[in-house]
Amino acid sequence: xxxxxxxxxxxxxxxxxxxxxxxxxxxxxxxxxxxxxxxxxxxxxxxxxxxxxxxxxxxxxxxxxxxxxxxxxxxxxxxxxxxxxxxxxxxxxxxxxxxxxxxxxxxxxxxxxxxxxxxxxxxxxxxxxxxxxxxxxxxxxxxxxxxxxxxxxxxxxxxxxxxxxxxxxxxxx
Numbered sequence: 001x002x003x004x005x006x007x008x009x010x011x012x013x014x015x016x017x018x019x020x021x022x023x024x025x026x027x028x029x030x031x032x033x034x035x036x037x038x039x040x041x042x043x044x045x046x047x048x049x050x051x052x053x054x055x056x057x058x059x060x061x062x063x064x065x066x067x068x069x070x071x072x073x074x075x076x077x078x079x080x081x082x083x084x085x086x087x088x089x090x091x092x093x094x095x096x097x098x099x100x101x102x103x104x105x106x107x108x109x110x111x112x113x114x115x116x117x118x119x120x121x122x123x124x125x126x127x128x129x130x131x132x133x134x135x136x137x138x139x140x141x142x143x144x145x146x147x148x149x150x151x152x153x154x155x156x157x158x159x160x161x162x163x164x165x166x167x168x169x170x171x172x173x
Contacts, residue, residue: 001081002077003023003028003075004076004077005023005072005073006023007072008070008072008099009033010065010071010099010102011065011070011103012102012103013068013103014068014103014105014106015068015105015106015107016069016107016108016160017070017071017072017103018070018109018111018112019109019111019117019120020071020073020112020113020116021073021074021075021112021113021119022074022078023073024036024039024138032060034137039137040138040145041112043145044153045060045063045067045152046063047153048152048153048156048157049067067160070103072094072096072099074094074119074123075092076092076094076095077091078090078092091119093122095125096123096125106129108129108130109126109130110152111132112134112136113133113135113141114133114136116133116136130159134151134152135147135151135152137152
């Protein structure tokens with residue numbers, strides 16, 4: 001099946017970009033980022049920002065925009081059966097240059113899992129930004145929720161509180 005990603009979610013003042021790989025089958029069917037009920041992405045973000053978890057997708061997107069974040073996927077399109085990143089073939093990457101022009105203050109990119117990290121680096125738009133490989137929020141990645149939340153919170157707090165000099169480094173958290 002040919003899969004195509006969604007448009008990015010952002011406001012021009014974004015300082016941190018969160019990059020996924022490609023929406024899951026459930027997300028594509030619902031036309032929402034991270035729609036699978038067992039994906040920890042939205043619960044983690046709402047926990048980190050001290051807000052009650054909202055089911056309404058517009059509220060979820062507003063949290064991204066209001067928190068200085070942007071959200072997009074590394075892959076613009078691919079051939080994939082199922083939802084596993086390992087099944088992705090014939091990947092076409094998103095062109096992040098337009099997003100970075102719209103959001104010139106993005107200094108940190110948090111990649112949601114190893115596949116997103118690898119694809120983002122292959123896409124070639126890192127520039128001088130700090131790139132971090134985060135633990136995947138997917139239920140397929142079996143790290144306990146509280147551990148994922150702890151790592152994501154530390155990275156988000158650090159990135160949002162820093163001036164973002166963008167040392168061009170890459171890290172795994």
